[in-house]
Structures are given as structure tokens and as C-alpha cells.
Amino acid sequence: MPQQFTLFHSLLDRDVMSAKNIFYAQSGGVTAVINTTACGLIETAAQYPQYFDKIYAGNNGILGALHEELIDLSQEDPQQLAALKHTPGGAFGSCRYKLKCLTNNRAEYQRLVDVFAAHNIGYFFYNGGGDSQDTAHKVSQISAELGYPLTCIGIPKTVDNDLPFTDHCPGFGSVAKYVAISTREAGLDIASMCKTSTKIFILEVMGRHAGWIAAAAGLAQENPSDPPHLIIFPEVDFDANIFLQQVQHTVETQGYCVIVVSEGARDASGKFLSEGANRDAFGHVQLGGVAPYLAQLIQQKHGYKYHWAVADYLQRAARHIASATDVEQAYAVGKAAIEFAVAGYNAVMPIVIRESDHPYRWHIDQVPLAEVANQERVMPKEFISANGFHITDAARRYLAPLIQGEDYPPYHQGLPVVARLKKICVAKKLPAFEKK
Amino acid sequence: MPQQFTLFHSLLDRDVMSAKNIFYAQSGGVTAVINTTACGLIETAAQYPQYFDKIYAGNNGILGALHEELIDLSQEDPQQLAALKHTPGGAFGSCRYKLKCLTNNRAEYQRLVDVFAAHNIGYFFYNGGGDSQDTAHKVSQISAELGYPLTCIGIPKTVDNDLPFTDHCPGFGSVAKYVAISTREAGLDIASMCKTSTKIFILEVMGRHAGWIAAAAGLAQENPSDPPHLIIFPEVDFDANIFLQQVQHTVETQGYCVIVVSEGARDASGKFLSEGANRDAFGHVQLGGVAPYLAQLIQQKHGYKYHWAVADYLQRAARHIASATDVEQAYAVGKAAIEFAVAGYNAVMPIVIRESDHPYRWHIDQVPLAEVANQERVMPKEFISANGFHITDAARRYLAPLIQGEDYPPYHQGLPVVARLKKICVAKKLPAFEKK
CATH class of the missing domain: 3.40.50.460 (Phosphofructokinase domain)
Known part of the structure; x- marks a missing residue:
């Protein structure tokens, strides 16, 4: 009976590949396109059911993991999840919360791993700036130390454009x-x-x-x-x-x-x-x-x-006048994060590589989180004109491609349509986290 | 010979109708669509060559008339004039300059009429708020007094929405x-x-x-x-x-x-x-x-x-996200200003009349400048909620139609294209104006 065989094969696949849940969190100051990245991640993960089961988004970023507030995206209307692509802000809540160093506050990291383990989470995607990449790196270290199998991928996002290695930051x-x-x-x-x-x-x-x-x-x-x-x-x-x-x-x-x-x-x-x-x-x-x-x-x-x-x-x-280039790349880093995880990468961050200025060409690559953490990229001196009050042609060549194209959101009654999420959290399985 | 006959007929028409020049000026704080109004006026005037010869725009508003700085629009590239439709700001320069009352400062009004006479100007279009409508009204009074034939039309424009009679102000x-x-x-x-x-x-x-x-x-x-x-x-x-x-x-x-x-x-x-x-x-x-x-x-x-x-x-x-309704109406009042002049109206202002909220229907009418001048429209009390901190449903019904539709400008290299004018002034014919 073919149907039974298919079912058996599917179960076998799941078992062999051991599909795990995803934990995705937004961190730090949000952007016009961080939800576009979330959308890229969600839509791409759906293409790999043998790897990924449910997607949980942290309610208010990493705090959602610490407090076991995991928004279950399978409860959301797919149309609303698709609308994330054109919704500014951080749809699941972001936070400004920096985990302390491993030696001084091991309990927080242990808690993250406990929550991940309790909810069968095998993939941690952390969408943020430099501090967040540092956190993602530390989580990957401690999960390895504890022998908990966890794929940690940082995803770049800052309006400040201050992350190293990537040509620029989505947002x-x-x-x-x-x-x-x-x-x-x-x-x-x-x-x-x-x-x-x-x-x-x-x-x-x-x-x-x-x-x-x-x-x-x-x-x-x-x-x-x-x-x-x-x-x-x-x-x-x-x-x-x-x-x-x-x-x-x-x-x-x-x-x-x-x-x-x-x-x-x-x-x-x-x-x-x-x-x-x-x-x-x-x-x-x-x-x-x-x-x-x-x-x-x-x-x-x-x-x-x-x-x-x-x-x-x-x-x-200002999602209403987002750069089409930025929207495309914000989606691409979310997509790439999933694809790198599928390909077996761990503790990396997708980055944008510029191939040429004009015509503008780019592709996505990756860099180890260990190299990214806590580095801040400054603007090159040669981008500032001699008198200190303007930009140079070199700056123009760098900047111009990044603002190309207009990606207009849909409108209803004269106002941009935005995602409306239910944000239903899964039932908690652990005692409340007491911060020391 | 048909060609000769046409020419003769055209000359006769011009002579009989005595085509005159237009003086158009922008006044007060500018808006995202005041140039759209200018565009509506320019394009409509071109349809009535028997009435209108050249269009002069005041360099920096009414100051352009006082100082005989008349920008000759026939010198501009028609493509750039068409681009006014999607160019924010006041393309000819605006000014904050209020003419004094007639009794105390007759000289300024006399000067306006002198400049108009020197340049065969028979039509004065003043695009501004309450103060400007007042000025347009006074100019119409003094030109009548002096026996100088001048059609004065005020055209509404304020972001503050404080002009009376019109349902709302373009901008x-x-x-x-x-x-x-x-x-x-x-x-x-x-x-x-x-x-x-x-x-x-x-x-x-x-x-x-x-x-x-x-x-x-x-x-x-x-x-x-x-x-x-x-x-x-x-x-x-x-x-x-x-x-x-x-x-x-x-x-x-x-x-x-x-x-x-x-x-x-x-x-x-x-x-x-x-x-x-x-x-x-x-x-x-x-x-x-x-x-x-x-x-x-x-x-x-x-x-x-x-x-x-x-x-x-x-x-x-913010012309990049202008209301399509606003753009349409801003164009319409510029067009109507010309049509009212052609129809023989004088000392009037085009206004927007709302026919219904939903579906939103409107048309353009006119009101005498004498009734507009120096009146300020306040927001109705019933638009503010009982606690004083929000709007009511009545306010929503009024406001909602005004923001409908998105009229996106064309883009080049990621930035909105704007009109680039030469602003060539006609040769002066009068001595400089000495303000007393």
C-alpha cells in the first residue's frame, strides 16, 4: 500500500534526521526590515520539514527563552506571517538585554539550554547586532560544553551598519x-x-x-x-x-x-x-x-x-519607503541562515559579499561568530571629504547601491498593512527562572 | 488658403480676447503638493492661448512682483514643468511677507499694479494660506480702484488646514x-x-x-x-x-x-x-x-x-508618500483657478466641496475672497474625544478620505526625481522698488 509506505518513509526520515524545533529571537534596536528576515527564515524553514519541526519565536527576544515564553508560529495565520515581509518593528518583541560573560553568569546560559532541551529546540537563530552575535557565540560554546546538540546561527541586523565582515547590515x-x-x-x-x-x-x-x-x-x-x-x-x-x-x-x-x-x-x-x-x-x-x-x-x-x-x-x-535592495537582502540573510543550518554550519553569521558596485552584484556567504563577536566596524576615513563635512566619491560608490529600488508595502484605507499576530506561547514545562 | 484663414482667425481671436500674461506666486509655508497646483495651473492655461500669453512666476512669491523678478516659464523645459507635479517645496520660491493694510502702505499695492501693467499681466494667481488670500483680495480692490483690469484668484494651500469654506486645504x-x-x-x-x-x-x-x-x-x-x-x-x-x-x-x-x-x-x-x-x-x-x-x-x-x-x-x-487624493485635488485647484478666470470670475478662491464621505465624492467650487480673508477655521469640538486625548468617529469620517491612495514620484538611482528649473527672469522695465 503506497500510502502506508509514504507514511513509514516520512517517519523514518524524521527519525533519521531527527527534526528539531527552531528558536528565533530578535534583539536590540529594530529596523524596517528585521521582520523581512524573520519572513525569509520562516518561509525557507518550511521547505525543510525533515530538519525543522516547529518554529518558536522568543517573546521579547532572548527574554522569551529565559522566561520560557515561546511564541508558536504554527498557531499564526500564514497570511499574517507573509505580511511580516512588509511590517516594520520587531513583530515578536525585541529586547535590550545583554547576557553576562560565561564565567560570571553561567546560570543564564544553563537556563537557555534547559529551555531549549525542554522544547526539543535544536536550532537557535539570533537576529541582532554585535552584542547579539556575541551572545549567539557564547550559547554555542556552552551548548557544546554541556554536550547539548544546538546549531547557533547569528543573523545580522543593525541600522548602524557597524557589524564587521558583511559588506553592510540589513536594515x-x-x-x-x-x-x-x-x-x-x-x-x-x-x-x-x-x-x-x-x-x-x-x-x-x-x-x-x-x-x-x-x-x-x-x-x-x-x-x-x-x-x-x-x-x-x-x-x-x-x-x-x-x-x-x-x-x-x-x-x-x-x-x-x-x-x-x-x-x-x-x-x-x-x-x-x-x-x-x-x-x-x-x-x-x-x-x-x-x-x-x-x-x-x-x-x-x-x-x-x-x-x-x-x-x-x-x-x-520607515518601511513605507524601504530600499528594495535592503528588503531583498534582509530576506536573503534569513533564508541563508536556514540553509547554512541545513548544510551543517554552526556558530556562523550570514554576511553580504559585494561582487561589484556597478552593476551592483552581491551574494551571501558566512563568517564564524567567533570572529564577529564584539567587533565594531567604523566608517573608512576615505569616505569623508577633506574638509570633514561631506562624503567622497568612494562613499557614494559604496552607499548608492544600498538604496536602490522601492519596495512598497500594500495599503488599506490609505495606511500600510502590517502583520497582526496572535503571539500564542506554548505551555511552559519548567519552573520560573529566578535571576540571581 | 486655409492656412492663412486659420492664422487670421487666431490673430483676430487674440486681439478680440486680448490675451494677457499671468502672474503666479507661491506664498507662506510650502507643502508637498503646492507645485502640483502650479503644474495644474500651467498645463490648463496652455489650453487657453486666446486668454493667456506668457506665465510669469514670482521669484520668491510676491517679492518677485515687488522687485520685478518674473520667472518666464516659457524658458523652461516642458519636461521639468511637468515634473513639478511630483516635486515638493515651492519651486519658484515662496516668502513670508505680508503686505500691510491698504491705507498705511498703498505704495506696495501701487507697485504691484505698476509691475503688472509694465508686463501686460492681466491675471494674478496667489497660491497660499489665509494671509495670502487677504493680499489677493486687497490687490483686486486696488486694481479696481485704479482702473487696471486684473483678474485676481486666490488658490488655497496650507498644511494647517485652516482656510474657511473649503472642505480642506490642498497640502x-x-x-x-x-x-x-x-x-x-x-x-x-x-x-x-x-x-x-x-x-x-x-x-x-x-x-x-x-x-x-x-x-x-x-x-x-x-x-x-x-x-x-x-x-x-x-x-x-x-x-x-x-x-x-x-x-x-x-x-x-x-x-x-x-x-x-x-x-x-x-x-x-x-x-x-x-x-x-x-x-x-x-x-x-x-x-x-x-x-x-x-x-x-x-x-x-x-x-x-x-x-x-x-x-x-x-x-x-514628504512628497514620496503623498496622498493621491491630495495630489489630485492640488492639481484640480490649479486647473480650476484658470477655468474660473476664463469663465470671468474675479476675486474668488477655488474650494473643495465634499459631496459624500463614503464613497468619497467631491467637486471644486469657488468662494469670494472677501469672505475668505483673515478667517481661520478651527477644528470642530466634536472631532475631539470626551477625554480630550483622541479623535472621534466624526473626525475619522472627515479625515479618512483625505489620505487615500499613494501617488509615488518617479525615482532615479534610489532617489525621487524632482524638477530642475532654470528660473530665467524677464528683463526689468521699471526702476527698482524702494520700500518706504
């Missing part, structure tokens, strides 16, 4: 596109107002330690007189006098001045131009407000009327 | 759409971060005296638990204690709180929550910074981690 291209477009658009606005009114427009963008996002604004400039006129990078020590001279020169020659400033802009002593009162869970200072600071500086010196904008979350959530 | 629908989309997107971002990090997100939007733009953010809310959770309107006296209670309640029930605040938010004494140091040429206080003010207030009371964004020019320049 960056879309914020880059948003910032470049916004700079061009707002630049046209102030150009029309400057004769009798506003002469200064300052846009503050993200980028704590590196000026990648601010640099992307430079793409808005086609002709030398186009905005942005000045870009303030964290990589260049801010000198108020030189800056104010540049502003004056620009207003006198162009009639107005558009400035894009990185939130991480700092002076020669290393002090941020504007520091908020908060620190996040990783101990990073929470920034914001350098735009109004610069506006005041200019007003006091030159008396120019100003406007300023702080894009904040708007820039990294 | 408002696009900023409304941008703000609603941004609120939904950023809301998804903070929802994913709130477990361990940011619990408060505040988006500051424009709206000096009326909460129309802030109200539009309310459209992002589909379910009662969706962002935005609280909207701060200028129409509702801000009470810090009630506000802080609402914030706490929202965080305790939803895990986070998204607040949209109008720049014009004020307390019971009428004082703006945050006032900038500047005043513009109309004497209006320049606002900005109420978002960080509220963030501090919340932090001091509750200690919640916050993020805030100030959209500023980004919101009114």
Missing part, C-alpha cells in the same frame, strides 16, 4: 534611503523659504559611534550646490568655529544651509555634543537633541532663523 | 498621511522595544493654532490598543497631572505609550508648552521642542525611558 539600506530622501525633500522646502524666512535646516539622524547614516544623506546631493551642505560625523572632532564659518559661507553663497548631524557627533575631547539623561541596558548613553543644540549655536552667532528635525524612530521604522 | 492630506503612517510605523518600533527599553515615544507635529495634523495621527489606530494612545491638541488646555496619569495608565495596560503632540499645544493660560525664540515675518511665534519638553515631564514623574521625534519640514515635504 541600514532602508534607513539610508529614508534619510537621503528626507534630506532632498526638506532641502527643497527650505530652499523655497530662505529668501524671507528660515535659512538653516538641521536634520538629526541616528548613529551612535559611526556616521554611516549621516553619510547616506550625502547621496541627496546631485550638484555641488544641492543639500545637504554640511554633514557632521562622529568620526570628525566637532569644532564650533570652523562649523559656524562653513554655515555662514553656505548661507552667503546658497541663500540657505542644510545640515545633517549624527546623534553621535562629539568634540575633540570625545564628549557628545548633546547627551540625554538615560543609559540603556547595554550601558550606552541615550542621545538626542544635537539638532536643537546646533540650531542655538548658529542662532547665537549668526542670528539665522532655523528649523530642525529629529527623525528618531521614524527613520528606522 | 493637508499629504501631511496627514505622512503623520498617520509615521505614527503607525514608529508605534510598531516602540512596541517591540518596550519590554526592556523605551516605553514612551512622542512625535511632535505641526499645527500652530489647530490640531488638524495631530488629529490625522489618530487614523493610525485601528484597534483601541493601537498607537497613538494620546494626542495633545492645541484646542484642549494641557493639564500636566491629567496627562501624566493617562501616560501611566497606558504604560501599565499596554506596556508603552505613543503620544502625538501638536507644536501649538498650550496650557490653560494660553501659553505654548514650548516656545522658540523666533518670530516669523507675520509676527507668529516660531515653535518647536514640545516633544522633548513632554519627554522630560514624563521622565521626572515616572522615570520611563523615552524617545521623541520632531518631524518638522519632513512632514510637509
Whole structure:
């Protein structure tokens, strides 16, 4: 009887290959396309039932594992899971929670392995930035040490574009596109107002330690007189006098001045131009407000009327104008994560390799997590122009391909359609985790 | 000979109808679609050569007339003029310059008429807000008084949506759409971060005296638990204690709180929550910074981690996600302005009349400038919910049609294509204008 035989064969396959469950978690600041990566992972995993049984997503990232809050994606409407591709934010909840080092807090790592074991989890996919890649690496170490068979794959994601090895990080291209477009658009606005009114427009963008996002604004400039006129990078020590001279020169020659400033802009002593009162869970200072600071500086010196904008979350959530290139690559790293796991890789991170700038060609490769962990990539010096206030042609060649194409989400009633998930967690099997 | 006859007939037509030149000027704060209106006017005028000869656009608005800086649109590449339809900002330059009252500053009005006469201008189209409609009205009065034949048509434009008679102002629908989309997107971002990090997100939007733009953010809310959770309107006296209670309640029930605040938010004494140091040429206080003010207030009371964004020019320049309805109507008022002039109307403003909410139907009508001038439309009380922090169903019915449809601009190299104008002015015929 063929049907029985098929069933037997399928069971045998499952047994031989020992299909295991997946644990997927989102970590750190989210992006316009981290859910696209989740979608790539989910849709690709479905093609390998002999390897993967259920997919559990961590409710609020790695905390979902620690607290055994595992969202069972088999309970979700497949249409809503497909909608993840065009939904910004982190659909399962992210977190800013850094696991301590192995020697000082072994209990947390042990707990992760206990939860994984209790739920037959054989695959851990951790979608985040540098800190998360470090965690994924440590989890792979301890699971090996404990003899628990676990495939750990880190998946890159940061708007800050600060992960090493990969040509760039999924998430960056879309914020880059948003910032470049916004700079061009707002630049046209102030150009029309400057004769009798506003002469200064300052846009503050993200980028704590590196000026990648601010640099992307430079793409808005086609002709030398186009905005942005000045870009303030964290990589260049801010000198108020030189800056104010540049502003004056620009207003006198162009009639107005558009400035894009990185939130991480700092002076020669290393002090941020504007520091908020908060620190996040990783101990990073929470920034914001350098735009109004610069506006005041200019007003006091030159008396120019100003406007300023702080894009904040708007820039990294702007799925409505995501880069099609970024969307494609965000999906590709999720897909590749599954394929690397199937191919037997462990403790690696998919990376984007650039083959050529023009025509733009790329493919996905992988790098060991041991090499990625806690490294931060800075922007090359040759990307910043000699005067320190703009980008070079080398930067343009690097940045331009990343913002190509528009991947528009579907709309309903004038607003983008987003995934609506039920987020049903599986029944807990372990006692609650008591953090020491 | 048919050809000769046609030529003769055409000359006769021109002579009989005495084709005159057009003066078109943009005024006040620009929008994502004021150039769409210009495009509608230019393309429609071309259909009536027997009425209209050349089109001159004021270089920097009405100042272009006072200083005899008349941009000759016949010198522009027709492709670039067509690109105005999808170019934000004011392509010919706008200005914040209010003509004084007729009795105190007759010289300025006289100068306008002198320049119009010197350049055979028979039609004055003034594209702006309330102050501009007032000016258009006064110009029509003085030209009549002086016996100079001039057709004056005001064309509505404000993101603030504060002009009377028209159902809404072209320009408002696009900023409304941008703000609603941004609120939904950023809301998804903070929802994913709130477990361990940011619990408060505040988006500051424009709206000096009326909460129309802030109200539009309310459209992002589909379910009662969706962002935005609280909207701060200028129409509702801000009470810090009630506000802080609402914030706490929202965080305790939803895990986070998204607040949209109008720049014009004020307390019971009428004082703006945050006032900038500047005043513009109309004497209006320049606002900005109420978002960080509220963030501090919340932090001091509750200690919640916050993020805030100030959209500023980004919101009114966001042509990349313009409302298709707004684009269509912005074009329609430019077209109608020409058609009203052809039909012999004078001193009127085209307005949008709503025929029904659902299905949304509208048409263009007109209203005398005498009735428009210096009136400001406020948001109806019944648009604000009983607790003062959200919009009602009535507001939704009004707002929803205005954000329908996406009118995407063309892109090149990942960035929106915008009009590039030469802005060549005609030779001056008069001595320079000395302002008294």
C-alpha cells in the first residue's frame, strides 16, 4: 500500500534526521526590515520539514527563552506571517538585554539550554547586532560544553551598519534611503523659504559611534550646490568655529544651509555634543537633541532663523519607503541562515559579499561568530571629504547601491498593512527562572 | 488658403480676447503638493492661448512682483514643468511677507499694479494660506480702484488646514498621511522595544493654532490598543497631572505609550508648552521642542525611558508618500483657478466641496475672497474625544478620505526625481522698488 509506505518513509526520515524545533529571537534596536528576515527564515524553514519541526519565536527576544515564553508560529495565520515581509518593528518583541560573560553568569546560559532541551529546540537563530552575535557565540560554546546538540546561527541586523565582515547590515539600506530622501525633500522646502524666512535646516539622524547614516544623506546631493551642505560625523572632532564659518559661507553663497548631524557627533575631547539623561541596558548613553543644540549655536552667532528635525524612530521604522535592495537582502540573510543550518554550519553569521558596485552584484556567504563577536566596524576615513563635512566619491560608490529600488508595502484605507499576530506561547514545562 | 484663414482667425481671436500674461506666486509655508497646483495651473492655461500669453512666476512669491523678478516659464523645459507635479517645496520660491493694510502702505499695492501693467499681466494667481488670500483680495480692490483690469484668484494651500469654506486645504492630506503612517510605523518600533527599553515615544507635529495634523495621527489606530494612545491638541488646555496619569495608565495596560503632540499645544493660560525664540515675518511665534519638553515631564514623574521625534519640514515635504487624493485635488485647484478666470470670475478662491464621505465624492467650487480673508477655521469640538486625548468617529469620517491612495514620484538611482528649473527672469522695465 503506497500510502502506508509514504507514511513509514516520512517517519523514518524524521527519525533519521531527527527534526528539531527552531528558536528565533530578535534583539536590540529594530529596523524596517528585521521582520523581512524573520519572513525569509520562516518561509525557507518550511521547505525543510525533515530538519525543522516547529518554529518558536522568543517573546521579547532572548527574554522569551529565559522566561520560557515561546511564541508558536504554527498557531499564526500564514497570511499574517507573509505580511511580516512588509511590517516594520520587531513583530515578536525585541529586547535590550545583554547576557553576562560565561564565567560570571553561567546560570543564564544553563537556563537557555534547559529551555531549549525542554522544547526539543535544536536550532537557535539570533537576529541582532554585535552584542547579539556575541551572545549567539557564547550559547554555542556552552551548548557544546554541556554536550547539548544546538546549531547557533547569528543573523545580522543593525541600522548602524557597524557589524564587521558583511559588506553592510540589513536594515541600514532602508534607513539610508529614508534619510537621503528626507534630506532632498526638506532641502527643497527650505530652499523655497530662505529668501524671507528660515535659512538653516538641521536634520538629526541616528548613529551612535559611526556616521554611516549621516553619510547616506550625502547621496541627496546631485550638484555641488544641492543639500545637504554640511554633514557632521562622529568620526570628525566637532569644532564650533570652523562649523559656524562653513554655515555662514553656505548661507552667503546658497541663500540657505542644510545640515545633517549624527546623534553621535562629539568634540575633540570625545564628549557628545548633546547627551540625554538615560543609559540603556547595554550601558550606552541615550542621545538626542544635537539638532536643537546646533540650531542655538548658529542662532547665537549668526542670528539665522532655523528649523530642525529629529527623525528618531521614524527613520528606522520607515518601511513605507524601504530600499528594495535592503528588503531583498534582509530576506536573503534569513533564508541563508536556514540553509547554512541545513548544510551543517554552526556558530556562523550570514554576511553580504559585494561582487561589484556597478552593476551592483552581491551574494551571501558566512563568517564564524567567533570572529564577529564584539567587533565594531567604523566608517573608512576615505569616505569623508577633506574638509570633514561631506562624503567622497568612494562613499557614494559604496552607499548608492544600498538604496536602490522601492519596495512598497500594500495599503488599506490609505495606511500600510502590517502583520497582526496572535503571539500564542506554548505551555511552559519548567519552573520560573529566578535571576540571581 | 486655409492656412492663412486659420492664422487670421487666431490673430483676430487674440486681439478680440486680448490675451494677457499671468502672474503666479507661491506664498507662506510650502507643502508637498503646492507645485502640483502650479503644474495644474500651467498645463490648463496652455489650453487657453486666446486668454493667456506668457506665465510669469514670482521669484520668491510676491517679492518677485515687488522687485520685478518674473520667472518666464516659457524658458523652461516642458519636461521639468511637468515634473513639478511630483516635486515638493515651492519651486519658484515662496516668502513670508505680508503686505500691510491698504491705507498705511498703498505704495506696495501701487507697485504691484505698476509691475503688472509694465508686463501686460492681466491675471494674478496667489497660491497660499489665509494671509495670502487677504493680499489677493486687497490687490483686486486696488486694481479696481485704479482702473487696471486684473483678474485676481486666490488658490488655497496650507498644511494647517485652516482656510474657511473649503472642505480642506490642498497640502493637508499629504501631511496627514505622512503623520498617520509615521505614527503607525514608529508605534510598531516602540512596541517591540518596550519590554526592556523605551516605553514612551512622542512625535511632535505641526499645527500652530489647530490640531488638524495631530488629529490625522489618530487614523493610525485601528484597534483601541493601537498607537497613538494620546494626542495633545492645541484646542484642549494641557493639564500636566491629567496627562501624566493617562501616560501611566497606558504604560501599565499596554506596556508603552505613543503620544502625538501638536507644536501649538498650550496650557490653560494660553501659553505654548514650548516656545522658540523666533518670530516669523507675520509676527507668529516660531515653535518647536514640545516633544522633548513632554519627554522630560514624563521622565521626572515616572522615570520611563523615552524617545521623541520632531518631524518638522519632513512632514510637509514628504512628497514620496503623498496622498493621491491630495495630489489630485492640488492639481484640480490649479486647473480650476484658470477655468474660473476664463469663465470671468474675479476675486474668488477655488474650494473643495465634499459631496459624500463614503464613497468619497467631491467637486471644486469657488468662494469670494472677501469672505475668505483673515478667517481661520478651527477644528470642530466634536472631532475631539470626551477625554480630550483622541479623535472621534466624526473626525475619522472627515479625515479618512483625505489620505487615500499613494501617488509615488518617479525615482532615479534610489532617489525621487524632482524638477530642475532654470528660473530665467524677464528683463526689468521699471526702476527698482524702494520700500518706504
